Amino acid sequence: MKIIVCAKQVPDTTEVKIDPVKGTLIRDGVPSILNPDDANALEAALQIKDADPDTTVTIVSMGPPQATEMIRECLAMGADNGILLSDRAFGGADTIATSSQIAAAIRKIADYDIIFAGRQAIDGDTAQVGPQIARRLGLPVVTYVQKIREFKDGKVIVERQLEDGYEVLEVQMPCLLTAVKELNTPRYMTVHGIMDAYKADIPVWNHDDLGLAPECCGLNASPTQVLRSFTPAPKGKGEMAAGSVKDMTETLVDRLNEKHLI
Amino acid sequence: MAIIVKTNECKGCGLCVKNCPFDAIALNADRKAVVGAGCTECGKCVDACPFKAIEKKSLAAAEKKTVNIHDYHGVWVFAEQRGGKLMNVVIELLGEGRKLADEIGTELCAVLLGENVKGLTDELIGYGADKVYYADAPELKSYTTDAYTKVIYDAINEYKPEIVLLGATHIGRDLGPCLSVQCETGLTADCTKLGIDPEDKKIQQTRPAFGGNLMATIVCPNNRPQMSTVRPGVMAKAEFDKNHKGTVIELKPSLKAEDLRVKVLEIINSVENQVSLTDAKIIVSGGMGLGRPEGFELIQKLADRLGGVVGSSRACVDAGWIPHSHQVGQTGTTVKPDIYIACGISGAIQHVAGMKESGYIVAINKNEAAPIFEIADYGIVGDLYEVIPAFIEALDAKNK
Numbered sequence: 001m002k003i004i005v006c007a008k009q010v011p012d013t014t015e016v017k018i019d020p021v022k023g024t025l026i027r028d029g030v031p032s033i034l035n036p037d038d039a040n041a042l043e044a045a046l047q048i049k050d051a052d053p054d055t056t057v058t059i060v061s062m063g064p065p066q067a068t069e070m071i072r073e074c075l076a077m078g079a080d081n082g083i084l085l086s087d088r089a090f091g092g093a094d095t096i097a098t099s100s101q102i103a104a105a106i107r108k109i110a111d112y113d114i115i116f117a118g119r120q121a122i123d124g125d126t127a128q129v130g131p132q133i134a135r136r137l138g139l140p141v142v143t144y145v146q147k148i149r150e151f152k153d154g155k156v157i158v159e160r161q162l163e164d165g166y167e168v169l170e171v172q173m174p175c176l177l178t179a180v181k182e183l184n185t186p187r188y189m190t191v192h193g194i195m196d197a198y199k200a201d202i203p204v205w206n207h208d209d210l211g212l213a214p215e216c217c218g219l220n221a222s223p224t225q226v227l228r229s230f231t232p233a234p235k236g237k238g239e240m241a242a243g244s245v246k247d248m249t250e251t252l253v254d255r256l257n258e259k260h261l262i
Numbered sequence: 263m264a265i266i267v268k269t270n271e272c273k274g275c276g277l278c279v280k281n282c283p284f285d286a287i288a289l290n291a292d293r294k295a296v297v298g299a300g301c302t303e304c305g306k307c308v309d310a311c312p313f314k315a316i317e318k319k320s321l322a323a324a325e326k327k328t329v330n331i332h333d334y335h336g337v338w339v340f341a342e343q344r345g346g347k348l349m350n351v352v353i354e355l356l357g358e359g360r361k362l363a364d365e366i367g368t369e370l371c372a373v374l375l376g377e378n379v380k381g382l383t384d385e386l387i388g389y390g391a392d393k394v395y396y397a398d399a400p401e402l403k404s405y406t407t408d409a410y411t412k413v414i415y416d417a418i419n420e421y422k423p424e425i426v427l428l429g430a431t432h433i434g435r436d437l438g439p440c441l442s443v444q445c446e447t448g449l450t451a452d453c454t455k456l457g458i459d460p461e462d463k464k465i466q467q468t469r470p471a472f473g474g475n476l477m478a479t480i481v482c483p484n485n486r487p488q489m490s491t492v493r494p495g496v497m498a499k500a501e502f503d504k505n506h507k508g509t510v511i512e513l514k515p516s517l518k519a520e521d522l523r524v525k526v527l528e529i530i531n532s533v534e535n536q537v538s539l540t541d542a543k544i545i546v547s548g549g550m551g552l553g554r555p556e557g558f559e560l561i562q563k564l565a566d567r568l569g570g571v572v573g574s575s576r577a578c579v580d581a582g583w584i585p586h587s588h589q590v591g592q593t594g595t596t597v598k599p600d601i602y603i604a605c606g607i608s609g610a611i612q613h614v615a616g617m618k619e620s621g622y623i624v625a626i627n628k629n630e631a632a633p634i635f636e637i638a639d640y641g642i643v644g645d646l647y648e649v650i651p652a653f654i655e656a657l658d659a660k661n662k
Binding site: 011013094095096099107122123124125126127128129130131132134135136137138140141142143144157160161162163164165166167168169170171172175181182222223224225226227228229230231232237238239240241245246248249250252253255256257259261262 | 283284302303304305344404407408411431432433435436438439440442443444446447448449450451452466470471472475476477478479480481482483484485523524525526527528529530531532538568586587592593600601612615618621622623624635636637638639640641642643644648649652653655656657659660
């Protein structure tokens, strides 16, 4: 089987902190990581490869040149090759432009049976690019895949997570599936894999390679624009309890009563 | 990108029409190929044309001139139903949609798809919809990406709404991106605040980014419709008014077998996932301060005593102490209960982003410097294993 995995290098948002004085983001020293849901997407692909060694797994990522490090990480986990889409012209892309660029790259790769992506990236949390790529390629899509049950007759049977349960879906291949963390537990890199990944050649494609004019990329091709950004205002400080544990909890019950909350 | 037909080269053979997987190309009266709105630019027609009369061009200009934003009017709400019941977020969207529509001076409409759910149209009108676009077909009984995208995209094309709002549910977050590609328009995900620019009447969509560390206000100036998914539990619900009048417009869905490439085999409601944090009036949440997974038994005990449900921080979910369905915060559920009790939760910004709108926030934490106290209405510095039992005792004492 031929598998493409869409992956993104993201800042670890759990490590992002706010400058308490200026109220701005502190980005220095925030590590860049393989987006967590994308690690599940890759693991799903690698499990298919475990079962059928005749499988190739190709990573497609878009980002700055240093994102090749993350692609090497994917190779060290077991992916066969990786391609980075990187170009100044891609800067400022919203999800519509991003999906158009990644879809163009996948069209160029041309030969695939299944595309995996993570449900969403933790820096933007939009969950849009996966289904948008599928739509641009004219492929069926299933988002929030929590289990892959079986492949049969050119179809795949998957479970799609819902807020109040899940649904079992039968999908025609080729298709695009987006992974949630419940799908699997991503494997670690192997020592052998790290050695090979270090030497691997990772092609970098720009807008010319994708056959897209610069005005059809990045900010120019993005319908949405950021009008302004700001740090959320903290709420005013409330009351701090005082006294013994008994005093504090009794006052709490009083407060809830006063406000008719209980 | 755009698919361009060079009309002087086109011989009207119709091979492009036969090869188009999306039924998006047709011959006009002069037997010249015309690309329709359903085009996904897959390029099949380019390959199929023996006269090289069709080409795919990177033409930003071609893309932009396709839409005249002044043709678009009205605010639409996607009336998501599951098993014949409207999702709560639909009522919230109607509440918010009403405000937006009034500010623009336009109508509020709902789009309802399903099988035999016409009864819901009255409900939607009662909650403020001036019009309900309703499509009834067996293929629409449960959500599938292909069928819902096709029917709603066709309706958007025909009736041209200026704004489309969807709940940021697992279904809305699947449907929204597909519609945005079909319409080649912007979609802002997981909005927590919407407003109308008083000058140009365009929507301003505010959403958290970077795990809630930053808020961004997004606009979509030149494309239509302007689309947003909205976090469930954030907007105020519309009031029901049985005297509100509205009209129902039946959509005629035209679905073919090839539109339905995903088949729903079964839908399972699992008890484990039925936490319904969004609807809870009282939430008691536990964090890493519990020290061990068994700590959630105490959290559960307090939640049961108050008639609430159990929430959790992301760290506990990542540690495998409790299922993801309990997670409150940026990557979990946004909640707005009357009472939120955070036990052993330090108050990482991504958690706070998901609960700070709660009515009354109680924080219990050993560390008096924990950021959770910054937003708490009532803070107790202490060991939660002492404080919670004492709190339950105090509640019991009060009830006597």
